[in-house]
Amino acid sequence: MARFEDGTRIAADLLVGADGQFSTVRAQVLPPVAPAYAGYVAWRAVVDAAILPEATRRAIGSHFAFCLPPGEQILGYPVPATDDGTGTGRRFNVVWYRPTEEAALAALLTDSGGVRHALSIPPGRIKPEILAAMRADAERILAPPFADVMRLAEQPFLQAILDIETPSMAPAPGIALLGDAAFVARPHVGMGATKAMEDAAALADALAATEGDVAAGLAAFDAGRCPYGASVVARGRKLGAYMQAQLRGAAEREAAERFRSPEAVMTWTAVPPQAGDNL
Numbered sequence: 001m002a003r004f005e006d007g008t009r010i011a012a013d014l015l016v017g018a019d020g021q022f023s024t025v026r027a028q029v030l031p032p033v034a035p036a037y038a039g040y041v042a043w044r045a046v047v048d049a050a051i052l053p054e055a056t057r058r059a060i061g062s063h064f065a066f067c068l069p070p071g072e073q074i075l076g077y078p079v080p081a082t083d084d085g086t087g088t089g090r091r092f093n094v095v096w097y098r099p100t101e102e103a104a105l106a107a108l109l110t111d112s113g114g115v116r117h118a119l120s121i122p123p124g125r126i127k128p129e130i131l132a133a134m135r136a137d138a139e140r141i142l143a144p145p146f147a148d149v150m151r152l153a154e155q156p157f158l159q160a161i162l163d164i165e166t167p168s169m170a171p172a173p174g175i176a177l178l179g180d181a182a183f184v185a186r187p188h189v190g191m192g193a194t195k196a197m198e199d200a201a202a203l204a205d206a207l208a209a210t211e212g213d214v215a216a217g218l219a220a221f222d223a224g225r226c227p228y229g230a231s232v233v234a235r236g237r238k239l240g241a242y243m244q245a246q247l248r249g250a251a252e253r254e255a256a257e258r259f260r261s262p263e264a265v266m267t268w269t270a271v272p273p274q275a276g277d278n279l
């Protein structure tokens with residue numbers, strides 16, 4: 001029996017927990033599984049390409065572009081502008097990863113109204129002094145085209161990077177977990193939305209194939225998707241190892257150096273795991 005906020009109660013053969021990374025369903029059936037902070041944050045921003053200086057537009061405006069300052073990483077790529085009325089406009093989207101001690105997170109994730117957020121601060125609510133410090137760092141640390149983007153973006157926002165990994169996507173009889181409720185991989189893999197959609201399609205296919213035998217359908221779904229979700233999380237951890245290692249010892253930093261080389265970053269970012277990957 002599922003009970004909802006408005007008092008509704010529903011009895012059904014199957015409850016699908018597709019309720020995101022802070023999943024209420026997961027918290028009830030798998031209470032030990034919790035988001036784990038990865039040791040770094042991402043600043044995100046998007047600008048109209050038209051407001052970027054000509055040299056910056058030429059340097060990065062139509063590319064999947066990377067900049068690898070010591071201990072950090074910023075990447076950017078063009079995205080369509082949906083609201084310019086012509087359908088031809090371009091915006092440029094960036095994600096800037098920065099190692100951040102857990103103790104410093106509380107200040108970063110407390111908004112201008114004093115509200116502490118769990119994961120990210122919505123655009124427009126970041127404290128002005130935190131924005132100013134980020135922009136000063138951008139001028140100091142980033143290649144000039146990326147510093148331009150951070151300076152000109154009107155509403156950058158901030159996200160703590162988390163890992164979530166469940167041991168089972170069918171954790172109790174008649175219950176399925178999918179999407180972010182089951183696995184949250186770091187953004188380096190670029191596949192949170194597609195993974196959630198594929199999970200849903202796989203569940204539907206498994207239930208159809210077992211012709212109403214929910215237990216058998218859930219078992220098939222779990223066997224197919226759970227190892228895949230774990231491999232996506234593992235891929236995200238590897239790609240983020242370099243940022244994460246900045247807060248650790250010299251040995252870990254050295255081991256993580258592989259993921260600072262431009263070749264490795266460009267080869268593996270936003271590429272789904274495949275059997276036989278040498279990563």
Ligand SMILES: Cc1cc2nc3c(=O)[nH]c(=O)nc-3n(C[C@H](O)[C@H](O)[C@H](O)COP(=O)(O)OP(=O)(O)OC[C@H]3O[C@@H](n4cnc5c(N)ncnc54)[C@H](O)[C@@H]3O)c2cc1C
Pocket residue numbers: 018019020021023024120159178179180181190191192193194196
């Ligand atoms: C800042 C940011 C940027 C991102 N950018 C990208 C990107 O560029 N590409 C990409 O692929 N992925 C991106 N992701 C990840 C992507 O958004 C998620 O992986 C994806 O949305 C997961 O889909 P989902 O359906 O599992 O969960 P969600 O999209 O989180 O949907 C869960 C839904 O459940 C609802 N819900 C929660 N609790 C309850 C409850 N108790 N009862 C009823 N409903 C409930 C929520 O309101 C929400 O509508 C980004 C994530 C963040 C935070």
